[in-house]
Amino acid sequence: MLDLNREFPVIPGDLLPDNITRELQTQLSRLLGRRSNTFIGSQPVSFTKEHLDANLHRRDYLVCEKSDGLRCLMLNTSDPNGAEATILITRENQFFLVPGFHFPVPDDQEKFHTNTLIDGELVLSERADGNGKELKYLMFDCLLMNGQSLISLPLQKRLGKLKYFFYDPYSKFCQSQPQFAQENNRFKVRMKDMKTSYNLWSVLEAAKTQAHVSDGLIFTCAETHYMFGTDVTLLKWKPSEENTIDFKMELHWPTFVDPDLDEHHPDKTYLDYDAVPEVSLHVWQGDNDQTGESKYERFPYDLTITEAEWTELKELGEPLDGRIVECHKNVQGEWKFLRFRDDKSNGNHKSTVDKVLVSIEDGVTKEELIKACAGLKAAWKEREAKRHAHSQPSHSTASNGSRSSAEEEHKRRQQLEERRAREQREHQQRQQEKEREESVPKYDKNDSDEDHDSEWYNNDDEGEGEWFAGPENDEGPTGSMDEEDPDDL
Structure with a gap:
């Protein structure tokens, strides 16, 4: 069903x-x-066997359901x-x-x-x-x-x-x-x-009793920055039965030939809408560069649907042809309907479909993941020990005694003074910018941080301020946010 x-x-x-x-x-x-x-x-990529060694064993990863x-x-x-x-x-x-x-x-x-x-x-x-x-x-x-x-x-x-x-x-x-x-x-x-990758077993256990549906794991690299678009270090694992593809669905009804009518009668052949149609699946190839229309190619396998399942779909009383559907491959190798994806205007792109198919054929089972936890923990602890060793002073530095300590202290104080001077210059620059912008209305009452000035952006179409208030800052956070902030959870 x-x-x-x-x-x-x-x-x-x-x-x-x-x-x-x-x-x-x-x-x-x-x-x-x-x-x-x-x-x-x-956007994540589908998890395959190579990711177990090439990613999880070699880098720090956090995992969530x-x-x-x-x-x-x-x-x-x-x-x-x-x-x-x-x-x-x-x-x-x-x-x-x-x-x-x-x-x-x-x-x-x-x-x-x-x-x-x-x-x-x-x-x-x-x-x-x-x-x-x-x-x-x-x-x-x-x-x-x-x-x-x-x-x-x-x-x-x-x-x-x-x-x-x-x-x-x-x-x-x-x-x-x-x-x-x-x-x-x-x-x-x-x-x-979020858990460390070697605690993935506890995430799987917790998913059994949580109040919402979970269909796999997400592994996020703890060492990299946030990546827009496809991130090859962001890994999506699903059990084989949950590995799904979003297709465009098209219906094809069989032709019925009425044996009681003359061969030349206009109604002798017609589409049999009472029969179960053939349901073809189509993969999105992207949009046409000239027309902007979506291009689709037929998937090698059709949707397997029983008469009872077709009856269920008909009883919905909704249009079916041309909709985006999420499908999975069952243990018999059949592609089965899971649900409609009306939130999506197109199915999965061909590149995504290819990766999911590889993941299905070259996938890692839940048992294989759990079995790998001990090795993942050992590799994590080894990397952790190396980082700790690198952060410690070398033997030669330690043997220099108080002289090295004094040099390090001098260097630290010098860096601190340079930072304070830089922050003072930045503060003065902000003050000058504020003075130049006195004519610009401010959201003083609702400003989210005393150090961040909110601005109106003119909207020529509406004659009012824009839907976006705040400074333009393409760099990472500095200064006060790091002062009290815990680095980790």
């Missing part, structure tokens, strides 16, 4: 107009130092009127305004985040009281924090800042204002639980 009960989350917000979406896309690209306005989020939900970036900013705005961005690069949220900054529950961009997944989760389902947004990365780019930082620092500057203040606010959170928040916000 079909898995039609596998629901897909729907964003509880309003789609923003194209002009505002383009404006936000441009401003985000500017803040992140990008030239493209395409979807910002990183792969949620079966809707991938979204969450932008927290202010609207042209200075009000707080929460926006979800889908893989289709659509921007949805979700009202009701308040995400305070540390130490001030009145001020809110401006230009904070988070990566996560919107999922449907069983309520704790068993009374239906609820939406949750599970955060697993952070690209911008109050206008400062974090993409050049390693994963653990990004997660540390996400927790300290965003999640902890939000959690405290919800605890202090439970009625506000219950009445206004369209979904719950949580951080995904």
